[in-house]
Amino acid sequence: MTERFDPENMFESIWNFPDNMKDAFALGNKISLNHAYNNIQNIVIAGMGGSAIGGDVVSVLEKQNLNVPMVVCRGYSVPNWVNENTLVICSSYSGNTEETLAALEDAHMKNSQICGITTGGKIAERLRELEKDVVIIPSGLQPRAALAFSFVPIAKCLEKTGVISLSFDNWMEDAIEAISKARELYSQENENNPVYELAQQVYDKIPVIYADNSTLGVAAVRLKGQICENGKMLAYHNELPEFNHNEIVGWENNPDIYEKLFVLWLTDSDDNPRVKHRQEITQNILNEVGADQYVLEMTGNSFQERFLHSVHYGDWLSYWCAILHGTDPSPVEKISRLKEELSRRP
Numbered sequence: 345m346t347e348r349f350d351p352e353n354m355f356e357s358i359w360n361f362p363d364n365m366k367d368a369f370a371l372g373n374k375i376s377l378n379h380a381y382n383n384i385q386n387i388v389i390a391g392m393g394g395s396a397i398g399g400d401v402v403s404v405l406e407k408q409n410l411n412v413p414m415v416v417c418r419g420y421s422v423p424n425w426v427n428e429n430t431l432v433i434c435s436s437y438s439g440n441t442e443e444t445l446a447a448l449e450d451a452h453m454k455n456s457q458i459c460g461i462t463t464g465g466k467i468a469e470r471l472r473e474l475e476k477d478v479v480i481i482p483s484g485l486q487p488r489a490a491l492a493f494s495f496v497p498i499a500k501c502l503e504k505t506g507v508i509s510l511s512f513d514n515w516m517e518d519a520i521e522a523i524s525k526a527r528e529l530y531s532q533e534n535e536n537n538p539v540y541e542l543a544q545q546v547y548d549k550i551p552v553i554y555a556d557n558s559t560l561g562v563a564a565v566r567l568k569g570q571i572c573e574n575g576k577m578l579a580y581h582n583e584l585p586e587f588n589h590n591e592i593v594g595w596e597n598n599p600d601i602y603e604k605l606f607v608l609w610l611t612d613s614d615d616n617p618r619v620k621h622r623q624e625i626t627q628n629i630l631n632e633v634g635a636d637q638y639v640l641e642m643t644g645n646s647f648q649e650r651f652l653h654s655v656h657y658g659d660w661l662s663y664w665c666a667i668l669h670g671t672d673p674s675p676v677e678k679i680s681r682l683k684e685e686l687s688r689r690p
Contacts, residue, residue, distance in 0.1 A: 398494025439465020
Protein backbone atom coordinates (compact mmCIF):
# COMPACT_ATOMS: atom_id res chain seq x y z
CA MET A 345 0.00 0.00 0.00
CA THR A 346 2.86 2.41 0.70
CA GLU A 347 4.04 2.36 -2.92
CA ARG A 348 0.52 3.15 -4.13
CA PHE A 349 0.02 6.20 -1.91
CA ASP A 350 3.62 7.39 -1.52
CA PRO A 351 4.98 8.02 -5.05
CA GLU A 352 7.42 10.71 -3.84
CA ASN A 353 8.81 8.33 -1.20
CA MET A 354 8.25 10.17 2.07
CA PHE A 355 8.90 6.74 3.57
CA GLU A 356 12.56 7.00 2.56
CA SER A 357 12.84 10.56 3.87
CA ILE A 358 11.65 9.49 7.31
CA TRP A 359 13.75 6.31 7.20
CA ASN A 360 16.85 8.38 6.45
CA PHE A 361 16.60 10.58 9.55
CA PRO A 362 19.46 8.91 11.49
CA ASP A 363 21.60 8.81 8.33
CA ASN A 364 20.86 12.50 7.78
CA MET A 365 21.96 13.23 11.35
CA LYS A 366 25.26 11.51 10.67
CA ASP A 367 25.74 13.41 7.39
CA ALA A 368 24.67 16.71 8.93
CA PHE A 369 27.14 16.22 11.78
CA ALA A 370 29.96 15.68 9.26
CA LEU A 371 28.81 18.76 7.31
CA GLY A 372 28.61 20.78 10.50
CA ASN A 373 32.15 19.90 11.48
CA LYS A 374 33.34 21.31 8.16
CA ILE A 375 31.59 24.65 8.55
CA SER A 376 34.11 27.46 8.21
CA LEU A 377 32.89 30.96 9.03
CA ASN A 378 34.72 33.85 7.41
CA HIS A 379 33.67 36.47 9.93
CA ALA A 380 34.32 36.95 13.62
CA TYR A 381 31.25 37.08 15.86
CA ASN A 382 31.94 39.19 18.91
CA ASN A 383 30.19 39.95 22.19
CA ILE A 384 27.02 38.05 21.31
CA GLN A 385 24.45 38.69 24.01
CA ASN A 386 21.38 37.10 22.45
CA ILE A 387 20.41 34.87 19.53
CA VAL A 388 17.55 34.92 17.03
CA ILE A 389 16.77 32.04 14.67
CA ALA A 390 14.65 33.44 11.83
CA GLY A 391 12.69 30.83 9.91
CA MET A 392 9.35 29.25 9.17
CA GLY A 393 7.90 25.74 9.27
CA GLY A 394 10.41 22.92 9.00
CA SER A 395 13.32 25.39 8.96
CA ALA A 396 12.22 27.12 12.17
CA ILE A 397 11.70 23.92 14.13
CA GLY A 398 15.45 23.27 13.88
CA GLY A 399 16.04 26.28 16.09
CA ASP A 400 13.50 25.01 18.59
CA VAL A 401 15.21 21.61 18.63
CA VAL A 402 18.61 23.19 19.33
CA SER A 403 17.12 25.24 22.17
CA VAL A 404 15.98 21.98 23.79
CA LEU A 405 18.95 19.73 23.05
CA GLU A 406 21.51 22.30 24.18
CA LYS A 407 19.52 24.14 26.85
CA GLN A 408 22.09 23.28 29.54
CA ASN A 409 24.85 24.93 27.47
CA LEU A 410 23.03 28.06 26.29
CA ASN A 411 24.07 30.94 28.49
CA VAL A 412 22.47 33.73 26.46
CA PRO A 413 18.79 34.17 25.50
CA MET A 414 17.73 32.46 22.26
CA VAL A 415 14.40 32.90 20.49
CA VAL A 416 12.95 31.48 17.30
CA CYS A 417 11.30 34.18 15.21
CA ARG A 418 8.53 33.07 12.85
CA GLY A 419 7.52 36.14 10.89
CA TYR A 420 8.50 39.09 8.73
CA SER A 421 10.61 40.90 11.32
CA VAL A 422 12.96 40.31 14.22
CA PRO A 423 12.37 41.69 17.74
CA ASN A 424 12.95 45.39 18.31
CA TRP A 425 15.72 44.65 20.84
CA VAL A 426 17.93 43.10 18.14
CA ASN A 427 21.18 45.08 17.81
CA GLU A 428 24.88 44.75 17.03
CA ASN A 429 25.26 42.24 19.87
CA THR A 430 22.61 39.90 18.44
CA LEU A 431 23.44 36.85 16.35
CA VAL A 432 20.70 36.27 13.77
CA ILE A 433 20.74 32.93 11.95
CA CYS A 434 18.43 32.93 8.94
CA SER A 435 17.23 29.38 8.32
CA SER A 436 15.35 28.62 5.10
CA TYR A 437 15.56 25.26 3.37
CA SER A 438 14.28 26.55 0.03
CA GLY A 439 16.15 29.83 0.33
CA ASN A 440 13.07 31.69 -0.91
CA THR A 441 10.87 31.96 2.18
CA GLU A 442 9.46 35.46 1.99
CA GLU A 443 9.07 35.92 5.75
CA THR A 444 12.71 34.94 6.35
CA LEU A 445 13.90 37.21 3.56
CA ALA A 446 12.06 40.11 5.20
CA ALA A 447 13.46 39.17 8.63
CA LEU A 448 16.96 39.14 7.11
CA GLU A 449 16.50 42.69 5.86
CA ASP A 450 15.15 43.77 9.24
CA ALA A 451 18.11 42.19 11.01
CA HIS A 452 20.47 43.97 8.60
CA MET A 453 18.77 47.31 9.30
CA LYS A 454 19.27 46.69 13.02
CA ASN A 455 23.00 46.12 12.41
CA SER A 456 22.99 42.60 13.87
CA GLN A 457 25.57 39.90 13.22
CA ILE A 458 24.02 37.66 10.56
CA CYS A 459 24.64 34.29 8.95
CA GLY A 460 22.38 31.86 7.12
CA ILE A 461 21.64 28.18 6.52
CA THR A 462 19.95 27.25 3.25
CA THR A 463 20.13 25.20 0.06
CA GLY A 464 20.50 28.38 -2.00
CA GLY A 465 17.88 30.70 -3.48
CA LYS A 466 17.34 34.38 -2.79
CA ILE A 467 18.50 34.17 0.82
CA ALA A 468 21.91 32.76 -0.16
CA GLU A 469 22.17 35.42 -2.86
CA ARG A 470 21.29 38.24 -0.46
CA LEU A 471 23.67 37.00 2.25
CA ARG A 472 26.49 36.97 -0.27
CA GLU A 473 25.59 40.48 -1.42
CA LEU A 474 25.87 41.59 2.19
CA GLU A 475 29.14 39.64 2.53
CA LYS A 476 27.70 37.47 5.28
CA ASP A 477 28.44 33.83 6.04
CA VAL A 478 26.12 31.29 4.42
CA VAL A 479 26.11 27.54 5.07
CA ILE A 480 24.82 25.49 2.12
CA ILE A 481 22.99 22.28 2.99
CA PRO A 482 21.85 19.43 0.70
CA SER A 483 18.75 20.05 -1.42
CA GLY A 484 16.10 17.67 -2.74
CA LEU A 485 14.09 17.08 0.44
CA GLN A 486 10.80 18.39 1.73
CA PRO A 487 11.75 21.07 4.31
CA ARG A 488 9.99 19.14 7.08
CA ALA A 489 12.01 16.03 6.14
CA ALA A 490 15.28 17.96 6.38
CA LEU A 491 15.19 18.43 10.15
CA ALA A 492 18.69 17.00 10.68
CA PHE A 493 20.11 19.45 8.14
CA SER A 494 18.41 22.25 10.04
CA PHE A 495 19.15 21.64 13.72
CA VAL A 496 22.69 20.25 13.39
CA PRO A 497 24.08 23.14 11.27
CA ILE A 498 22.34 25.69 13.51
CA ALA A 499 24.00 24.12 16.55
CA LYS A 500 27.36 23.95 14.78
CA CYS A 501 27.11 27.61 13.76
CA LEU A 502 26.52 28.51 17.39
CA GLU A 503 29.57 26.47 18.31
CA LYS A 504 31.72 28.03 15.57
CA THR A 505 30.73 31.54 16.66
CA GLY A 506 31.83 30.69 20.20
CA VAL A 507 28.38 31.04 21.76
CA ILE A 508 28.20 27.50 23.16
CA SER A 509 30.23 24.34 23.59
CA LEU A 510 28.09 21.54 22.17
CA SER A 511 27.29 18.34 24.01
CA PHE A 512 26.73 16.43 20.73
CA ASP A 513 29.73 14.15 21.24
CA ASN A 514 28.17 12.88 24.48
CA TRP A 515 24.93 11.58 22.98
CA MET A 516 24.79 11.85 19.17
CA GLU A 517 26.21 8.39 18.44
CA ASP A 518 23.80 6.69 20.87
CA ALA A 519 20.86 8.62 19.42
CA ILE A 520 21.71 7.64 15.86
CA GLU A 521 22.09 4.00 16.88
CA ALA A 522 18.80 3.93 18.81
CA ILE A 523 16.80 5.56 16.02
CA SER A 524 18.42 3.35 13.37
CA LYS A 525 17.27 0.32 15.34
CA ALA A 526 13.78 1.71 16.00
CA ARG A 527 13.07 2.47 12.34
CA GLU A 528 13.29 -1.23 11.51
CA LEU A 529 10.11 -1.71 13.56
CA TYR A 530 8.38 1.63 12.95
CA SER A 531 8.55 1.19 9.17
CA GLN A 532 6.55 -2.08 9.16
CA GLU A 533 3.00 -1.95 7.88
CA ASN A 534 1.60 -4.49 10.31
CA GLU A 535 0.27 -4.96 13.83
CA ASN A 536 3.73 -5.71 15.24
CA ASN A 537 4.56 -2.04 14.75
CA PRO A 538 3.30 0.04 17.72
CA VAL A 539 3.31 3.22 15.63
CA TYR A 540 1.13 1.65 12.93
CA GLU A 541 -1.21 0.32 15.62
CA LEU A 542 -1.51 3.78 17.18
CA ALA A 543 -2.09 5.36 13.75
CA GLN A 544 -5.11 3.09 13.30
CA GLN A 545 -6.59 4.64 16.45
CA VAL A 546 -5.68 8.21 15.54
CA TYR A 547 -6.05 8.69 11.79
CA ASP A 548 -9.82 9.33 11.77
CA LYS A 549 -9.71 11.57 14.86
CA ILE A 550 -8.36 15.04 15.69
CA PRO A 551 -5.15 14.53 17.69
CA VAL A 552 -4.66 16.86 20.66
CA ILE A 553 -1.05 16.64 21.87
CA TYR A 554 0.02 17.59 25.39
CA ALA A 555 3.55 17.74 26.87
CA ASP A 556 5.68 19.38 29.56
CA ASN A 557 6.97 22.63 28.08
CA SER A 558 10.38 22.10 29.72
CA THR A 559 11.01 18.76 27.99
CA LEU A 560 8.88 17.62 25.07
CA GLY A 561 6.96 20.78 24.26
CA VAL A 562 8.92 21.21 21.03
CA ALA A 563 8.35 17.54 20.14
CA ALA A 564 4.62 18.24 20.51
CA VAL A 565 4.91 21.21 18.12
CA ARG A 566 6.78 19.01 15.65
CA LEU A 567 4.23 16.19 15.87
CA LYS A 568 1.33 18.58 15.38
CA GLY A 569 2.98 20.01 12.25
CA GLN A 570 3.83 16.58 10.85
CA ILE A 571 0.30 15.28 11.32
CA CYS A 572 -1.03 18.37 9.54
CA GLU A 573 1.45 18.24 6.64
CA ASN A 574 1.94 14.50 6.16
CA GLY A 575 -1.42 13.21 7.36
CA LYS A 576 -3.40 16.17 5.94
CA MET A 577 -5.28 16.19 9.25
CA LEU A 578 -6.12 18.87 11.75
CA ALA A 579 -4.12 18.52 14.96
CA TYR A 580 -3.53 20.73 17.97
CA HIS A 581 -1.09 20.93 20.87
CA ASN A 582 -0.63 22.61 24.20
CA GLU A 583 1.90 22.52 27.02
CA LEU A 584 1.77 21.93 30.74
CA PRO A 585 1.61 23.62 33.16
CA GLU A 586 -0.05 26.45 31.14
CA PHE A 587 -2.73 24.07 29.84
CA ASN A 588 -3.91 23.54 33.43
CA HIS A 589 -4.66 27.26 33.79
CA ASN A 590 -7.16 27.55 30.92
CA GLU A 591 -7.68 24.81 28.33
CA ILE A 592 -8.50 22.09 30.85
CA VAL A 593 -11.78 23.92 31.57
CA GLY A 594 -12.68 23.63 27.87
CA TRP A 595 -13.25 19.91 28.39
CA GLU A 596 -16.74 20.59 29.74
CA ASN A 597 -19.21 21.79 27.13
CA ASN A 598 -19.85 20.33 23.66
CA PRO A 599 -19.18 16.76 24.84
CA ASP A 600 -20.61 15.39 21.59
CA ILE A 601 -17.34 16.28 19.81
CA TYR A 602 -15.09 14.42 22.29
CA GLU A 603 -15.50 11.18 20.36
CA LYS A 604 -13.65 12.81 17.45
CA LEU A 605 -10.71 13.90 19.63
CA PHE A 606 -7.71 11.77 20.61
CA VAL A 607 -5.33 12.97 23.32
CA LEU A 608 -1.66 12.08 22.92
CA TRP A 609 0.52 12.60 25.99
CA LEU A 610 4.24 12.99 25.27
CA THR A 611 6.04 12.26 28.52
CA ASP A 612 9.65 11.89 29.61
CA SER A 613 11.48 10.77 32.75
CA ASP A 614 12.93 14.31 32.98
CA ASP A 615 9.49 15.94 33.16
CA ASN A 616 9.16 18.29 36.11
CA PRO A 617 7.88 16.26 39.11
CA ARG A 618 5.03 18.69 39.68
CA VAL A 619 4.10 18.51 36.01
CA LYS A 620 4.06 14.70 36.24
CA HIS A 621 1.56 15.03 39.07
CA ARG A 622 -0.46 17.50 37.01
CA GLN A 623 -0.48 15.02 34.10
CA GLU A 624 -1.86 12.25 36.30
CA ILE A 625 -4.64 14.44 37.68
CA THR A 626 -5.48 15.79 34.23
CA GLN A 627 -5.61 12.30 32.74
CA ASN A 628 -8.11 11.30 35.43
CA ILE A 629 -10.23 14.38 34.69
CA LEU A 630 -10.23 13.59 30.96
CA ASN A 631 -11.10 9.96 31.66
CA GLU A 632 -14.18 11.19 33.50
CA VAL A 633 -15.41 12.97 30.35
CA GLY A 634 -14.68 9.93 28.18
CA ALA A 635 -11.70 11.25 26.24
CA ASP A 636 -9.53 8.75 24.36
CA GLN A 637 -5.96 9.04 25.66
CA TYR A 638 -2.60 7.49 24.90
CA VAL A 639 0.66 8.03 26.80
CA LEU A 640 3.91 7.89 24.85
CA GLU A 641 7.27 7.72 26.66
CA MET A 642 10.64 6.80 25.17
CA THR A 643 13.56 5.10 26.85
CA GLY A 644 17.20 6.01 26.29
CA ASN A 645 20.52 6.87 27.88
CA SER A 646 20.06 10.64 27.65
CA PHE A 647 17.27 13.18 27.33
CA GLN A 648 18.59 14.16 23.90
CA GLU A 649 18.33 10.59 22.65
CA ARG A 650 14.79 10.24 24.00
CA PHE A 651 13.75 13.58 22.54
CA LEU A 652 14.96 12.74 19.02
CA HIS A 653 13.48 9.24 19.29
CA SER A 654 10.14 10.85 20.17
CA VAL A 655 10.41 13.09 17.10
CA HIS A 656 11.17 10.10 14.88
CA TYR A 657 8.25 8.13 16.33
CA GLY A 658 5.98 11.10 15.59
CA ASP A 659 7.18 11.34 11.99
CA TRP A 660 6.26 7.69 11.42
CA LEU A 661 2.89 8.24 13.12
CA SER A 662 2.08 11.08 10.72
CA TYR A 663 3.20 8.93 7.79
CA TRP A 664 1.01 5.96 8.69
CA CYS A 665 -1.96 8.29 9.24
CA ALA A 666 -1.50 9.48 5.65
CA ILE A 667 -1.31 5.95 4.29
CA LEU A 668 -4.41 4.87 6.22
CA HIS A 669 -6.22 7.83 4.68
CA GLY A 670 -5.04 6.76 1.22
CA THR A 671 -3.24 10.13 0.97
CA ASP A 672 0.14 10.97 -0.55
CA PRO A 673 2.06 12.42 2.43
CA SER A 674 4.46 14.53 0.37
CA PRO A 675 2.51 17.27 -1.47
CA VAL A 676 1.34 20.30 0.50
CA GLU A 677 -1.05 21.64 -2.11
CA LYS A 678 -2.71 24.25 0.10
CA ILE A 679 0.67 25.76 1.02
CA SER A 680 1.67 25.79 -2.66
CA ARG A 681 -1.59 27.50 -3.58
CA LEU A 682 -1.12 30.07 -0.85
CA LYS A 683 2.41 30.88 -2.02
CA GLU A 684 1.26 31.16 -5.63
CA GLU A 685 -1.54 33.58 -4.77
CA LEU A 686 0.77 35.61 -2.50
CA SER A 687 3.28 35.93 -5.36
CA ARG A 688 0.66 37.77 -7.43
CA ARG A 689 0.61 40.60 -4.89
CA PRO A 690 4.19 41.27 -3.77
